[in-house]
Structure formats: structure tokens, C-alpha cells
Amino acid sequence: xxxxxxxxxxxxxxxxxxxxxxxxxxxxxxxxxxxxxxxxxxxxxxxxxxxxxxxxxxxxxxxxxxxxxxxxxxxxxxxxxxxxxxxxxxxxxxxxxxxxxxxxxxxxxxx
Amino acid sequence: xxxxxxxxxxxxxxxxxxxxxxxxxxxxxxxxxxxxxxxxxxxxxxxxxxxxxxxxxxxxxxxxxxxxxxxxxxxxxxxxxxxxxxxxxxxxxxxxxxxxxxxxxxxxxxxxxxxxxxxxxxxxxxxxxxxxxxxxxxxxxxxxxxxxxxxxxxxxxxxxxxxxxxxxxxxxxxxxxxxxxxxxxxx
Numbered sequence: 001x002x003x004x005x006x007x008x009x010x011x012x013x014x015x016x017x018x019x020x021x022x023x024x025x026x027x028x029x030x031x032x033x034x035x036x037x038x039x040x041x042x043x044x045x046x047x048x049x050x051x052x053x054x055x056x057x058x059x060x061x062x063x064x065x066x067x068x069x070x071x072x073x074x075x076x077x078x079x080x081x082x083x084x085x086x087x088x089x090x091x092x093x094x095x096x097x098x099x100x101x102x103x104x105x106x107x108x109x110x111x
Numbered sequence: 112x113x114x115x116x117x118x119x120x121x122x123x124x125x126x127x128x129x130x131x132x133x134x135x136x137x138x139x140x141x142x143x144x145x146x147x148x149x150x151x152x153x154x155x156x157x158x159x160x161x162x163x164x165x166x167x168x169x170x171x172x173x174x175x176x177x178x179x180x181x182x183x184x185x186x187x188x189x190x191x192x193x194x195x196x197x198x199x200x201x202x203x204x205x206x207x208x209x210x211x212x213x214x215x216x217x218x219x220x221x222x223x224x225x226x227x228x229x230x231x232x233x234x235x236x237x238x239x240x241x242x243x244x245x246x247x248x249x250x251x252x253x254x255x256x257x258x259x260x261x262x263x264x265x266x267x268x269x270x271x272x273x274x275x276x277x278x279x280x281x282x283x284x285x286x287x288x289x290x291x292x293x294x295x296x297x298x
Binding site for chain 2: 006007008009010011012013014016017018019020021022023024025026027028029030031033034036037038040041044047048051052053054055056057058064065066067068070071073074075077078079080081082083084085086088089090091092093095096100101102
């Protein structure tokens with residue numbers, strides 16, 4: 001793989017690495033807010049993948065590119081914003097109940 | 112293959128035009144990618160939630176730069192405005208409003224760490240295997256020539272091909288706003 005121009009695979013590998021690091025963080029962390037941040041990191045890895053694809057997808061002959069990947073990334077950011085708002089509201093409600101944001105404390109459904 | 116470093120320095124100093132813009136772009140990409148990965152690693156390793164947030168800002172900012180290099184200028188601005196601006200402020204408010212009693216561990220026990228790392232490595236290995244072996248028949252080998260500003264193209268796409276998802280997204284945001292208010296208000 002040549003170093004430049006930046007090949008499609010380089011962006012995809014970066015996206016995959018960010019996604020995996022976010023996954024590791026979401027599984028390892030114990031603090032609910034840290035887990036939310038790790039999930040944001042995963043969504044960002046997906047966005048890098050989408051934008052990389054958008055840069056390698058030509059439009060129909062004679063037409064400008066449609067930038068479908070970038071449009072998808074906009075929707076991902078929209079959903080991430082909604083997720084962050086609702087997720088932090090849930091964390092605040094849980095904190096008011098248990099006075100901690102450690103996820104180990106939320107075990108009342110455990111049999 | 113990277114060329115000799117001496118011409119690059121000369122190029123940076125403007126001594127030998129024409130500038131090798133492609134090489135500089137590639138170097139910027141890899142530098143920003145390294146910063147983004149370092150921030151992501153720091154997010155996992157740091158033991159303080161506030162440090163986690165700062166590392167996340169580093170990663171999100173680097174990804175915004177990568178968006179610029181990948182020809183997504185509008186998305187780069189949106190990334191800075193929404194992620195680094197709005198979502199990080201939200202997360203910092205969340206950290207501020209949930210003070211911790213004592214110094215509780217931020218990460219799980221050794222078993223949880225091992226399980227998380229194994230799962231992440233497995234996912235990464237699977238994705239990398241697919242990326243390196245797939246042929247991508249519809250993707251062009253070289254990056255396509257995107258116009259200098261992608262905003263008008265994005266707007267055209269959003270209001271033609273993606274008009275319905277665009278409207279649904281506005282409803283989703285309204286529902287999320289009301290839902291967050293209902294969940295977080297004092298009972």
C-alpha cells in the first residue's frame with residue numbers, strides 16, 4: 001500500500017481502530033459517563049469510515065458525487081447528539097437514586 | 112516509500128517549488144490519525160473521568176482535522192460545533208453534577224479488563240481482515256476530486272435523496288429533547 005495518496009484502506013483502518021478502542025473502553029470502564037464517552041468514540045470511528053468511503057465513491061457519469069457517506073455521517077452525528085442527551089439524563093436520574101454513577105450499583109434487576 | 116527528509120524540509124520552507132502537496136496531506140493525515148489514536152488510548156487508560164473527557168476532546172479534534180483532509184469540510188465544522196462544543200459541554204456538566212464520594216475505581220477488575228481487551232482485539236482483527244482482503248469493486252482507486260466546498264452538494268443530497276430521513280431526524284431530536292427533560296427533571 002503506498003503512503004500517498006491516502007488509500008481508502010487507511011481511512012478504514014483508522015475508523016476500525018477508533019471503533020475497537022471505543023469498544024474496549026465501553027467494556028472496561030465502570031463509570032457510566034466514561035462509558036458514554038467511549039460510545040461517542042465508537043460513533044466517531046464509524047464516521048471516519050463513512051467519510052473515507054464518501055471520498056472514494058464517484059457520482060454518476062457527468063454528475064457531481066452524491067456524498068452519500070458524508071450525509072450518513074451527518075445522521076450519525078444527529079443520533080449521537082440525541083443519545084448523549086438522553087444517556088446523560090438517565091445517568092443523572094440514576095445518580096439521584098443511588099448517589100453514584102458506578103454501573104455496579106445499578107444491579108437491582110440481578111436475580 | 113517516504114522520500115528523503117531533506118527535500119521535505121526544503122519544501123516546507125518554500126525553497127523548492129513546486130510543493131509536494133500530496134505528501135504533506137498524507138503526513139498530516141498520519142499525524143492526526145496518531146493523535147486521534149493516542150487520545151482514544153488515553154481515554155481508556157486514564158483513571159479520572161475528567162481526564163477521560165480531555166482525551167476525548169483531543170480525539171474529536173483530530174478527527175475533525177482528518178475530515179478536512181478527507182474532503183469533508185462541512186462535517187469538520189459540524190464535528191467541532193456539535194461534538195467538541197455541545198456534546199463535550201453536556202458530558203462536563205454530567206461529570207460536574209454527579210460528584211463522586213471517595214475515589215472509586217474507574218475501570219473494572221482484571222477479569223473485566225481482560226474480557227474487554229479480548230473482545231476489542233477480536234472485533235479489530237475481524238474488521239482488519241475484511242478491509243485488507245476485500246477488493247471494493249465500486250470504490251475508485253484514487254480519491255475523487257471533491258469540490259472545494261461540499262456544503263451545497265450535501266444540501267442538495269439532504270433535501271432530495273434524503274428528504275425523508277432528514278425530517279425523521281428532526282422528529283428524533285424533538286423526542287430526545289423531551290425525553291431528556293422528562294427523565295432528568297426532579298420527581
